Amino acid sequence: MMTPANLKRDVLGVMMNAAPITVGIFLYPGMTMLDAYAPLQMLAFAQGIECFTFAKTALPLPCDAGVDLLPNYSFADCPSMDILLVAGGGNPYQAMQDETTLAFLRQVGSQAQYITSVCTGALILASAGLLNGYQTTCHWAYKEVFKRFEQVEVVDQRVVIDRNHISGGGITAGLDFTLTLVAKLQGAAAAQVLQLLLEYDPQPPFDCGNPRSAAPELVAGVQAEVHKLAAELFA
Incomplete structure (x- = not known):
């Protein structure tokens, strides 16, 4: 006879015996470490x-924090993944133009259950043609770059879910993105446990983390710095 207790036991048994969900995180030179x-x-x-983590080669690669990152795999020996995560960087132009990279991401993305991004990682996915017909979000200062991707709709939200694409906005939105992803995969309770365990209780000292709340002159200054950092993208 099936009882609630038996059902719970059977479900837990399946979860314990199930193969783990694999997340592959793409790394590339000059990326923002926190995004990944x-x-x-x-x-x-x-x-x-x-x-x-995986990259074009398994050699150490520099990030924008001045330290080297060591990918677990190269394109040549990268295992399959259930979830593809592409992180961002201040200037992802090279990754957006590298045909070997784009071809590999297309291959991986066509097989993944979820295609995800943080910050300007969405621009790399769009360059690979993986976001055609999707809504996505990105760092606010780079949203105008999406004008060249007519089939991609940029939404002004911190985290966006559109079918099998989940995206986070700029840099620190990767934390909210991750909790959203865990909730999607395993339920809200699992995400809440994770949030409490990591004591993710943001209380920033200033209310200027979004262009809607920041002073206009501050927004303009940051946007100008971004234009200088990634001039190729805004040309």
Whole structure:
């Protein structure tokens, strides 16, 4: 006889015996470390999820924080993944123009259950043609670059879910993105456990983390710096 207790036992047994969900995080030179490693750190505490990093080669690569990152795999030996995560960077232009990179991401993305991004990682996915017909979000200062991708709709939200594409806005939105992803995969309770375990309780000292709340002169100054950093993107 099937009882609630038996059902719970059977469901837990399936979850314990199920293969872990694999998340592959794409790394590239000059990227923003927090875009990739904030989700990686959070997911490291999530039950039933395994993460790895991959890049064009397995050699150490520089990030914009002045330290080298060491990918777990290269394109040549990268295992399959359930979830593709493409992180962003201040100037993702090279990754957006590299045909080998775009071809590999297209191949991986066609097989993944979810195609995800943080910050300007969405621009790399769009360059690979993986966001055609999708809504996405991105760092606010780079949204005008999406004008060249007519089939992609940019939404002004911190996290956007559109079918099998989940995206986070600029840099720190990767934390909210990760909790959203975990909730999608494992339910709200699992995400809440993770949030409490990591004591993710943001209380910023200033209310200027979004262009809607920041002073106009501050927004203009940051936008100008972004234009200088990634001039190729805004040409």
